[in-house]
Structures are given as structure tokens and as C-alpha cells.
Amino acid sequence: MHRRDLLKAALTLPLLPWALSPTVARAWEAGPAVAGLRSRVRPGDAGWPTSTQWNQLKDAVGGRLQALHSPFEACSAQNAACQEALAQIKNPYYLGDQPALTQTSGWADAWTSHPSAYAVAAETTQDVVAAVNFARRHHLRLVVKGGGHSYQGTSAAPDSLLIWTRHMNAVSLHDAFVPQGGEGREAPVPAVSVQSGAMWIDAYNAVTTRGGRYVQGGGCTTVGVAGLVQSGGFGSFSKNFGSASGNLLEAEVVTADGKVRVVNQHQDPELFWGIKGGGGGSLGVVTRLTLRTHDLPDTFGAVFGAIKADSDEAYRALLAFTMRFYRDALFNPHWGEQIQFRGNNIVKLSMVFQGLSQQQAEQVWTPYLAAVRARHDWHIQDDVKVLALPARHFWDADFFRAHFPDAIVPDRREGAPREHMVWAGDEGQVGQFIHGYRSGWLPQSLLDERQLDRLSNAMFDASRRWGFSLHFNKGLAGAPADAIARSRDTAMNPGAMDAFALMITGGESDPAFPGMPGAEPNLDKARKDKAAIDRCADALLGVAPGAGSYVSESDYFEGDWQASFWGANYPRLATAKRRYDPDGLFFVRHGVGSEGWSEDGFTRLRQNA
Structure with a gap:
């Protein structure tokens, strides 16, 4: 039996009381009793909130509740919103500013971008608290969106309430930060606090361009800070500084009970550990993160x-x-x-x-x-x-405008911040419709002289099927010991620490948002591409049996996702989920605890609920 099959057998359905693992079953039974909620409500259902109740939520969040409609709805030459959307369709900053749109427009035979029913455009932590409490009381499907870069479509869902944190984007620097509860126990370190709606360009502008220090973040400038940290977080220089989650010092989180918790290694340490690579949106709503900063090379x-x-x-x-x-x-x-x-x-x-x-x-x-x-x-x-x-x-x-203007694409909308730019090489991803996607960590043992010809032969065979890339910064083997140690103390698959690279292969086509004129994707071609992408990945990963996959850059159809995304860390994550969200308010497909729900997150599957 392959290692991956063993992990799958050990970890499949760890939240279900009839799972084969006695340890996991006991952990489940030890938790508090589960409420009897069988399904969440949709518009038109008897339990859907009345207009009066929605207005009460609107009042509670200072009027920042909005019904969502795609700008491509009823698209025509006379529809100004639609025409603006068509003109800005390759501008990631525009897409991020639209709560009804997503950075990826869909995935063949997987998901299509459809807006949530309502969004709370949160500006304060209390806005988030009000939205969480409202969703819990009314049994609503709840979605959280910051940067909105999810390839898996997790930052939107039809018939749901969206907590949209885009306007919570403050960044503040600390010369000497000590986590709460760590006074007298930890030495102060330079750090940066970032609200959960900020993008990495916001953090880099404050920390590096203006502050002269470095914070480990993502390579794409428009990725959300909170989403990246919660998924693990690799950037161009992770081989030296480790993962973003490994550099997290403290976070403010709103949990399913509506409580605001400041979590770190001293306060709610299991929740703190869980949001460091356990995947966004499964354990709570992160509203602020504080990250270690480093001397700038x-x-x-x-x-x-x-x-x-x-x-x-x-x-x-x-x-x-x-x-x-x-x-x-x-x-x-x-x-x-x-x-x-x-x-x-x-x-x-x-x-x-x-x-x-x-x-x-x-x-x-x-x-x-x-x-x-x-x-x-x-x-x-x-x-x-x-x-x-x-x-x-x-x-x-501004430096790139002066010296390397072709390397960047700025946000050219009137009034856009001057620092808002995207690398020209990333522009092709904006609005993409994915045909197929696979990733896998390659262990450093493959670089041994006795294995290297085997690796290169597998790479050749894979290249005959489809193109692929090796992302060396997304495997931490070769990094300094302290960077690896910080990253190992996260929920991310431990295999990343021993990997010299993350293999990625995929294919996509132009934006295809529903209702967008002339944007019907060619599904026959997409399916053929997916088959070739799978053959490529299988050929290469044949030399890395049991290789895990990076949750942010992975196959929508991953069959053994618990083992692939989190490996031996999954049971511990499941325990944290059971403790902080026993009723499953937070649902992300292929996220922690999602085994107990239908694919769309509306119907509970677990027996005896």
C-alpha cells in the first residue's frame, strides 16, 4: 500500500463518529454535544431572514450591508456597470473591489463564479461579530472574502452571507512587539500588524518601501494577507525567511460564538496553531494579524x-x-x-x-x-x-515606472494608489477560467546523485504530456534551520519542510464570468487539457509517492485532501475545529471539518446530528 493510501485510510472522515480511527472517534465523542441543525437556509426557505431582520443587521453594521448582483447580470451596451467590468476585466484591483466577483472566474466541471446573496462590507471587528452572530442565529451559509484569490472558489457562494473585509486594510509597524500574555516571557521583536482585508502590496509598501524592513508574504501583489497566512504562505524569498504562517506572532479572530479572541502561543494556542496554515475560513474570521519582520537584505x-x-x-x-x-x-x-x-x-x-x-x-x-x-x-x-x-x-x-516600466502593470483607474501594481507576468491569471491544476511537493532526496537521473527522466516524461514548473521557494528544504523550525510549528503539511520544490502544472483560458458577453468557455477543450495535465502530474509525481499538495494551489478534485493538504496534522486540526466551531458554522469545501457537509455546505451528512 502506498504511503498516501495509508494516510488516507488513517485520516478519512476524522470528524465522523463512525470513522475507523478509535483515537479520532474518541476525540469526537469528547467534544460538546452537536446541535440538531440538519441544513442551512436559502432564499425562499421558511427560515430565511425577513426584510426586517436584514435591516436590523444593516443597522448593526452602520449601513454596510448590500445585496449582491454581478455586473454582468443583464449586460448590455447601455449598462454602465457591465461596460466598466468589461473594460477592467484584467485589472485584479478592480475585481477585488467588486464583492460580487472573484479573482478566478471558475473551473471546468467544478465551480462557476456566482455572488453571495448579501455582503457585510466590514470596516471594524464589531461588523464581523454582528455578521457572524446573524449567520449563526439564522442558519445561514457564511463566506469570508479578503483578497478573493481562491482558485477553489471559496470566497463566494450562492445564497450565502459574505463577510467582505476589503476595507479593513490598515497596516502599522512595531519596533518592539510582544504578544499578549508574553510580557516578561518573550523578547520584543520588530513586527507589523495588518488588518485582514489588506493585500500584500499594502504590507510591502509599508514595511519595505517606506519602512526598510522585510515581511514574508506572497509573490502576487494582490493576494490577501489573511488568506495567504491561513493557507501556509509562500513568497519569492521563503527559502530564506520561511512561510508567512511561520512568521505569525499573533492574530485577532472572531470565532463561531461571536467572541473576539486575541490568539498567540500563550492565549488559545491551538486556535493560533490552526490558523497558521490550516486553511482560511474554517476556524473563524481573522480580522488582524501581526507578523515578524526581518532585516532587509x-x-x-x-x-x-x-x-x-x-x-x-x-x-x-x-x-x-x-x-x-x-x-x-x-x-x-x-x-x-x-x-x-x-x-x-x-x-x-x-x-x-x-x-x-x-x-x-x-x-x-x-x-x-x-x-x-x-x-x-x-x-x-x-x-x-x-x-x-x-x-x-x-x-x-515608482521605481519600476522609472527603470523597468514593462515589468509591472499599474491600477490605471482614476484615484488608484500609486503603489498598486501587479507583476506583468501575473496578469494572465486575472479572471482566469481554470481547466485543470495539480501540485505536489518533491522531497529533497530526489536531488541525491542516486536519484537525480530518475527525477530528470520523470520530468522529461511529464513534459511530453503538458508543461509544468518547479517552484523552489515553495519547498523549504535548504532554508535556514530557524526558518524551517518556525514553519514546522504550523498546521501545514510537514512534507513541505523536506521538499526542495513544489511542482505545479495547470491550464486556463480567458475570463468567463456568467453573463459576460462572448465568454462561454470551451468545455471540450478544457476537459482534454485537464486529462493532459493529470497525465503530466502523474508522470512526475510517480517519483514522489505520497507527495502532499499545497492547499492554496491544488486540484479541486483532490481525492484524499486531508492527507494531501495537512498530512499527520489533520487530526489535531479536526480537534481544534471541534472545539471552536462545534456546530460547523464555518464551511469551506475541502476545509477542516467539511466531511460532515454536502459539497455546497448546505446539508449536514453526519448521522445522529
């Missing part, structure tokens, strides 16, 4: 280019050579991001580095480029460029 930089092989055999050799070069020269805290491998026999370099000068980075790559030039059947397809810049300017939109 002198430089950040990037290496871009592409190498092409003239034949399949030459490409097979190029893959083996590239992976040996990675192991010997790049498998260390200085390097992150990715190399892409394609069926046209191209290796595309998209690497970043920290703490090296441009000259030092160029010296690292000199042997690689010399070897490429020495072979008649390898060629430099796109010039390999090494660029370094002062680290303080890495997220400085």
Missing part, C-alpha cells in the same frame, strides 16, 4: 531567460544538467521562484535571489551558461539576464 534580483534543446535526447540531458546545477549552485537560501519545463524542449528561467550583488549572481550562473554554449545541441533561446536592485525598491511602483 541589501539587494533583491532576478534571472530571466530560456534555453532550448535541439532534440528530445538533448532535452533529456538538459533537464538532468539543469537539476544538478540547481542542487549544486541554487539549493540555498539565496534563491527562489521557478524554472518552467515545456514540451517544445525549452527550459525557461524565472528565478529571483536575495542578498547577492549582481556580480555575485552572474558568477553563480557563469558555469551553467558556459556549458550551454559548449554544446552544439543546446542554445540560448532568450538571452539570460541577471538584474539586481536595492531591496527597498523591489515593490516600489
Whole structure:
């Protein structure tokens, strides 16, 4: 039996009292009694709140309750909202400002972007408390949206109440932060507090561009801070600084009982541990996070280019050579991001580095480029460029406007903050309709000389099916010991600590929001693409049996998601869920405790409820 199958057998349905694991069954029975709620209510059901009750909620949140409708509803040339949406469809800042839209428009045979029925546009923690209490009292399906970047469609749901935290985006720096309850027990550290609606560009602008320090966050500037931390949180430089969740010091959380809890390693430590990589929206609504900040390196930089092989055999050799070069020269805290491998026999370099000068980075790559030039059947397809810049300017939109304008796409709407930009390479994801997606962590043992040819052969076989990339910053093997230790003390799958990279393969097409003119996705092509994507992933992961998957970047159809996303940590997460949300108010498909509910989160499946 494969390791993954063993984990699946051990962890499947851990919240159900008839699960095979006696330990998990006892943990379930030890919890408080479960209410008799069999299903949540929808519009038109007898229990759906009356207009008077909705108005009471509206009053409680200062008028910030709104009924949601997609701008593509009844779309026409005369509909100004629809025309604006069409004009801004590739602007992630616009999409994030629309509570009725999502950053991804859907996934073939999985989900389609449909707005919630109502949204509380929260501006304070008390707004969140009012929404949580209202949803609990009226048995509503509750959804939480900050950045809204969920590939899985978890930031919206038809017939639900949405807690939308976009306007809770304050960022404040601390020279010497001590978590509550840690006074006299912990040394103060520099930190940053970020409200849950902030995007990473907001945090980077405050911490790095203006503050001259570093906070570990996401690579995409429009990702929400809270969502990334709760899912684990990898960024371009995680190989040095660890995961975002590993750098969390404290959080403010509204739990299912409507209580506001300040959690850290001293107060509600199991809830604190659970939100560090346990997945967003399953244990409570995070309203504020405080993260450790670090000394800023002198430089950040990037290496871009592409190498092409003239034949399949030459490409097979190029893959083996590239992976040996990675192991010997790049498998260390200085390097992150990715190399892409394609069926046209191209290796595309998209690497970043920290703490090296441009000259030092160029010296690292000199042997690689010399070897490429020495072979008649390898060629430099796109010039390999090494660029370094002062680290303080890495997220400085004005600096890029002046020096590298083609590298960024700013939010061009009138009145948009000048710092709001997205990397040009990320623009293709905006509004995407996903055809298929897979990921898996590759253990560092595959870089051993006895295993490396096996790895490169599997990579070649995978590239014949579909393109894929290795994201080296999303595997923490090779990171400093303290960064690994902080990241290990999270709910994320422990396999990430021993992985040298996260393999990602996927495919998508243009935005296809329901009602959007001319946006019917080609489902036949999407299904063919998915089959090829699956063959690619299966070919590569054949050398990594039991490899876990990163919850934020994973297959919607993951069959053994408990083991894949959280591994041996899942029973502990399930216990935290049982303690802090015994009635299952917070539901996320393939989130902690979701086994007890139908796919849409409306009907309880567990017996004896």
C-alpha cells in the first residue's frame, strides 16, 4: 500500500463518529454535544431572514450591508456597470473591489463564479461579530472574502452571507512587539500588524518601501494577507525567511460564538496553531494579524531567460544538467521562484535571489551558461539576464515606472494608489477560467546523485504530456534551520519542510464570468487539457509517492485532501475545529471539518446530528 493510501485510510472522515480511527472517534465523542441543525437556509426557505431582520443587521453594521448582483447580470451596451467590468476585466484591483466577483472566474466541471446573496462590507471587528452572530442565529451559509484569490472558489457562494473585509486594510509597524500574555516571557521583536482585508502590496509598501524592513508574504501583489497566512504562505524569498504562517506572532479572530479572541502561543494556542496554515475560513474570521519582520537584505534580483534543446535526447540531458546545477549552485537560501519545463524542449528561467550583488549572481550562473554554449545541441533561446536592485525598491511602483516600466502593470483607474501594481507576468491569471491544476511537493532526496537521473527522466516524461514548473521557494528544504523550525510549528503539511520544490502544472483560458458577453468557455477543450495535465502530474509525481499538495494551489478534485493538504496534522486540526466551531458554522469545501457537509455546505451528512 502506498504511503498516501495509508494516510488516507488513517485520516478519512476524522470528524465522523463512525470513522475507523478509535483515537479520532474518541476525540469526537469528547467534544460538546452537536446541535440538531440538519441544513442551512436559502432564499425562499421558511427560515430565511425577513426584510426586517436584514435591516436590523444593516443597522448593526452602520449601513454596510448590500445585496449582491454581478455586473454582468443583464449586460448590455447601455449598462454602465457591465461596460466598466468589461473594460477592467484584467485589472485584479478592480475585481477585488467588486464583492460580487472573484479573482478566478471558475473551473471546468467544478465551480462557476456566482455572488453571495448579501455582503457585510466590514470596516471594524464589531461588523464581523454582528455578521457572524446573524449567520449563526439564522442558519445561514457564511463566506469570508479578503483578497478573493481562491482558485477553489471559496470566497463566494450562492445564497450565502459574505463577510467582505476589503476595507479593513490598515497596516502599522512595531519596533518592539510582544504578544499578549508574553510580557516578561518573550523578547520584543520588530513586527507589523495588518488588518485582514489588506493585500500584500499594502504590507510591502509599508514595511519595505517606506519602512526598510522585510515581511514574508506572497509573490502576487494582490493576494490577501489573511488568506495567504491561513493557507501556509509562500513568497519569492521563503527559502530564506520561511512561510508567512511561520512568521505569525499573533492574530485577532472572531470565532463561531461571536467572541473576539486575541490568539498567540500563550492565549488559545491551538486556535493560533490552526490558523497558521490550516486553511482560511474554517476556524473563524481573522480580522488582524501581526507578523515578524526581518532585516532587509541589501539587494533583491532576478534571472530571466530560456534555453532550448535541439532534440528530445538533448532535452533529456538538459533537464538532468539543469537539476544538478540547481542542487549544486541554487539549493540555498539565496534563491527562489521557478524554472518552467515545456514540451517544445525549452527550459525557461524565472528565478529571483536575495542578498547577492549582481556580480555575485552572474558568477553563480557563469558555469551553467558556459556549458550551454559548449554544446552544439543546446542554445540560448532568450538571452539570460541577471538584474539586481536595492531591496527597498523591489515593490516600489515608482521605481519600476522609472527603470523597468514593462515589468509591472499599474491600477490605471482614476484615484488608484500609486503603489498598486501587479507583476506583468501575473496578469494572465486575472479572471482566469481554470481547466485543470495539480501540485505536489518533491522531497529533497530526489536531488541525491542516486536519484537525480530518475527525477530528470520523470520530468522529461511529464513534459511530453503538458508543461509544468518547479517552484523552489515553495519547498523549504535548504532554508535556514530557524526558518524551517518556525514553519514546522504550523498546521501545514510537514512534507513541505523536506521538499526542495513544489511542482505545479495547470491550464486556463480567458475570463468567463456568467453573463459576460462572448465568454462561454470551451468545455471540450478544457476537459482534454485537464486529462493532459493529470497525465503530466502523474508522470512526475510517480517519483514522489505520497507527495502532499499545497492547499492554496491544488486540484479541486483532490481525492484524499486531508492527507494531501495537512498530512499527520489533520487530526489535531479536526480537534481544534471541534472545539471552536462545534456546530460547523464555518464551511469551506475541502476545509477542516467539511466531511460532515454536502459539497455546497448546505446539508449536514453526519448521522445522529
